Structures are given as C-alpha cells and as structure tokens.
Amino acid sequence: MYKNSKISNYQLFTLLCGFMIGSSLIVSPAAGAKQEAWLAFLIGCIIGTILIAMYASIYRLNPSCTLIEALEKNFGKILGKVFGVLYIWYFIHLTSLVLRNFGEYSVVTGYPETPILFIIVCFSLIIAFSVRAGIEVMGRISEIFLVILTAILVFVFFSLITSFDLENLKPFMTQGIKPIINTAFGIVTFPFGETIAFLMVFPHVIKQEKIMKTSIFSSLFVGLVLIEVILRNTLVLGSNMASRDIFPSHIVFRLIPNLDVDPLLDVNLTVAGIIKAGICIYAASAGIVQLLNLDDYKPFVLPFTALAVSLSIWIYGSIMEMLQWASDIWPYYSIPFQIVIPCILLILSFVRHKRSGKVKNDKSARTI
Template sequence: MKNEAISERQATILIILFLLGNSLLIGSGTQAKQDAWIAVIIAIPFSIILVLMFSKILSLYPGKDLFDILPLVMGKYIGNLLSILMIWFFFHDAALIFKIIAEFTNTLVFADTPVVVPMIFFAMLIIWSLKAGIKVLGRWAEFFSWVIISIVLIVPLLSISQMDINRLKPILNNGVTPLLKGVFSSFTYPFGQIVVFTTIFSNISKVKNYKKSFIVGILIGGGLITLTVLRNILVLSNDTISREYFPSSMAVGIIRLGLLQRLELTVIIVFLVCAFIKVSIATFAVCNGISKVLGFDDYKFIATPIVFLMLNFSFFVTKSTMESHFWISNIWQYYSFPFEVIIPFVVFIVAEIRSKRPKVL
C-alpha cells in the first residue's frame, strides 16, 4: 500500500465506522441481557489496553504492518504461517459480514429480489474501494461520518416517548456471570476486530500517533454502540431483543412523531455505510497479506478475484440468519480470541525482547 496516506482524523473515523459496522444493527454484549449496555462500557477499557499493545508493536517497526512484522519477529516460516492464519481470520470475518448484509437486505430491503443481485452490487463497491486505495476510502469515510454519527445520536432522542426505564431493571438480576460473558463478547466483537488496522496502517505516513487514533476511535465508537444498545433495551426490553435478529430496525421502526415515521431507512443507511467500511478494511487486509506472503509488489490486481471468492464463500459460511446470529453471539468470542489477542500478544512479547537486545556492531 505504498504512497497511500490518510490523516489521523481519517484514521480515527475509519476505526469508529468499522466498530459501528453491524454492531449497531444486531447489538453487542447480548449475553448480559438487560445489562448489555454495562457490558459494553466495561469492555471499552480492556479494549484500550489491547490497542495500546497494537500501537507498541507498530511503533517498534515504523513503516511496517503486521504482515511485515510477523516474519521479522517470529522467523520466516512461523511468521508466514501466522500471516496465513491472520489472512484466513480477516477473510472469514469479511465473509460473515457479507452474509449478514445478504440476510438483512433480503429480509428488510429487497425481499422480492434475488439476494445475489444486491450482493453483486455491494461486491463491486468493495472492489472499487480496493482499487481506489485506502486514501480514497479515508476521504469517503470522513465525508459520510457526520451523517452517520448524527443519525446515531438523534434517533435515540426521537425514541424517548417509547422508552421505559423499568426495562433496565433489575440490574445484575442473573448475577455476575452473564455480565462477564457479555463483556467478553463485546471485547472480541467488535472491539477486538480492530486488530485488522495493524495490517493497513504501515504506509499511512500522515498518521504519527497510532495510539491516539486507536483510543479516540474506541471511545467514540464504543460510546455510540453503548447508546444504541441502551436505546434498544429501553424501547424493546431484553425479552423482545432476544427474539429479534435485527433489534435496531424494530426499535427505530416504532417511532411515530406525526409525519415522522418509517425511520427504518436511517438504520439501513447507517448499517450499509458502516458495513461497507468494515468489509473494505477487512478485504484490504486480506489482499495486503496475500501480496506480502506471496511476494507481490501490489495487492490491487488480486482484489477482484478475492472479493468474488469472499462473496461466494459468504453463502456457505452460515446456513441461515439464525445460525449467523448464534455464531456471533456464542462462538465468535472463543474463535476470534487467538487471532485478536494471543497472536498479537506473542508478537508483542518477542518484539519487546528483541528490541532490548544489544545490537551487534
């Protein structure tokens, strides 16, 4: 990704929109039930610790990304093996988001249209973003960010008349265990997913303070997710949320303020824009990783086959909306933990040890 540069502001915005992704649509920390909003808040400081580790790894090897660093730190063979594992993780993550997009559009947007039609259109947009480069994606995200954030902030205000504070009670009714499960779930999805940014920040020359971009992105993105989760609980109650695959759409759909109705469109806009950012970033990482492992000079020429392979794989990654929801809520946190935490932690420890060794003249 040579000669591609975004500002610190654009880097922060990309992180915010990436975090929002499908979290605004399906929620976060659902295992904690009516305490899900507390789970998200608790997950934020743990996520900050995680990104401090990411920032340190990048700072030890200026101008290099995770795929450059792995062979340097772990050796050529182990490093390339770990790179392949990370490529698979990002590929699988992007395919799962593709699947959720397909299910969402087929259920609520284009119910009478073959699901492959909007998905091909979406895939073409992803290919365009890869060909255009991270610089253009950063500008695009910056342009749309104020619209997205404004919608996320204003819609809860319009829902106040449907809110009931009693739906938050009783707090910790089921003990601490469900809350801890919710914290772990939120920590890995979506916060842990920003490990993907360690693979694309290497040649972004205008970003000098990765730590600031990561932390501000998590604080703002985490705050917006907390607000959305809290709104859904106050409007729908945990019992209703547990039966819905897309609770945000339902929560916004019941808003009735005179002529101001059918606000589900706002959910559709926010989700599709943020999902586009999320899939684009993950696919950037996949293409970048493949090009580094195979020794290609540029990642862009493999963008089209990778995206269409990902699109095809998305139809097999889960069989139904129910299975997708179950995977994200119950399996993802255990599946993703090695990729989001263990591998980066091992790299961090080894890199720290290597950095403290006296250099041989």
C-alpha cells in the same frame, strides 16, 4: 506503489469508527446480557480499548511494518509466513461474515423476495471498487459517513426520548455476573479485537506518533456510540424484546412517530459495511502481496472478494445459524488471531527492541 498512499489521523479515526460500528448495529453483540447489556458493553469497551492499544504498541515497536512484515521479522521467515497465511484467511473469512450479515439484514427488513446472493454480489462489487480505488478514497468515504451517522443517532435518540421507560433497565443483575462477563468477552472479540486488521493500515498514516492516541480515542468514541444504541433499544423495546429481535435497531427506527427514517439507517449500515469489509479485503490483498514480494495488491482484490462471497453463502444454512455463530463460536475462534498471536508478537517485539537498543548503546560506548 500502494505503500505510498497516505491517510490523515482523522481519516484513521473515522475508518476505525466505521470498522467497529460496522455490523455491530446489525448483530447486537450484547444481546445475551439483556437489561445489563449496557454494563457488559462498558466492560467490553474498556478491555477492547486495551486490546487496541496493544495493537498500536506492536506497530510502535515495529515502525513502518505491516502485520505480515512484523510477523516475519519477529517469528522468522517460515513461521512468520505461516502466521501470515492464517491472517489472510482470517481477513477473508471476516469479510464473508460481514457480507452475510448485511445480506440477511437486507432480505429480512426490505427485500424478502430478492435472492440473498444477488444482494451480496451487488454489495461486494461496491466493496471491490472502493478497495481498488485505494485506502485514501476509503478514508474520505469514512469522513463523510461518521458525521452523518453521528447526526442520525443523536436525532433518533432525542426523537424517542418520550418513549423511554427506565423500568426496562430493571431488575439489575438478577442472573449474577456470569452472563455479563460472557457477553463482555464476546464484545471484546466483536468488534474491538477485529481491529487487528488495522496493523495493515497503520503504515499509511501521516503522523505516525499519534497512532496510539487516535486508536484509543476511536475505541472510546465507538464504545459511547454503541452503549447509547444499546441503552436506546433497551429503554424503548424492553430487555426481552431487544434481546429476542434479530434486528432491534431497525424496529426502533420505525417507532419514530410521523417520520420514516428507516432508509437513513439502511444507508448508514451499507456504508459501514463497505468500510469494514473493504478494510478486511485490503488487509488480505496487501498481505498476500507482501508474502509474495509483489508490488500491487489490486489484482488480488476481485479474487479475494469473490472467495468471500462464496464463503458468505456457504458458511450458514440460515439466519439463526448466523446469530449462533456470532454469539457462541466467533469469540473462541477469534482468540488465536486477536489475542494469543498478538500477545506473543508484542513480547517478541519488545525483547527485540530492548536488544537492539542495548546493541546500539554498546557500539556507542566502544566508539567513545
């Protein structure tokens, strides 16, 4: 039975890091703040960490329950199933966005003559295979990925240190606080709020009591990594070029003198995309199994992946639409799934937990 699959807390940490880094290295969520992008990301990271802690708190109040089970437990069977269906759609939709992000990146940076559908299909087949292999296999993949990614980012940072221009961080806050706050809000929903999918993964963790600590630590680690990436890109390219370029990290990697490390970026982005899309497909597949009271999620992996591929091609007309959706629409579209429903779920879970504790105390008192 798939629920018997277990991952270590370190694997949970690496999965969370791979998931949040995912397409954040492709589509920069902080581009709108220009030279203050690092500050916007710092604010977004702090709020995002609080959001992730809220998800861990929901799981702590509903031990051994996935998101779908917690929804049914606290909202009731009917309303819980309705919300469950909505979340399954959300996970499939998020998968389609990730597939399109990586498809566009591959076409623009390396394979301009290759049809984007072919690239997305090849990418999705690897994702489907990984998900069918199980959450344990995905955990082991993420362990290897995080070490390599961290080493490459550190190497690139120090390789370009002579190209840094501190003047690129000036002037500071010439446009006021509003662009920073707007950008920080977008960062909260992408990538931190998307970790709501891990409420489908938490039951597989071996040391349940350390889930909160692991989740918070992974969020802070990802925040440091992405702030480093944003600062590096701004210091090397300047705020205008870093915000206007579609894929600034790709350009920065190509600026290292006498060394071509761009393929390393492509490999890491591919693995990060597999982790992020894989978690989403797993969450959707496991969710439908729980809604229908079935035992095996694997028969749903390929159909859901195929649906995500179809959506990824249909959802945007161009790469500019993709970027506009990510910056202008996605943050507001995500609010019900990432903030509103989880907040209500947390409150209901807390009330239920208090009531159950009171009932137990009353029973103990009567027994005495």
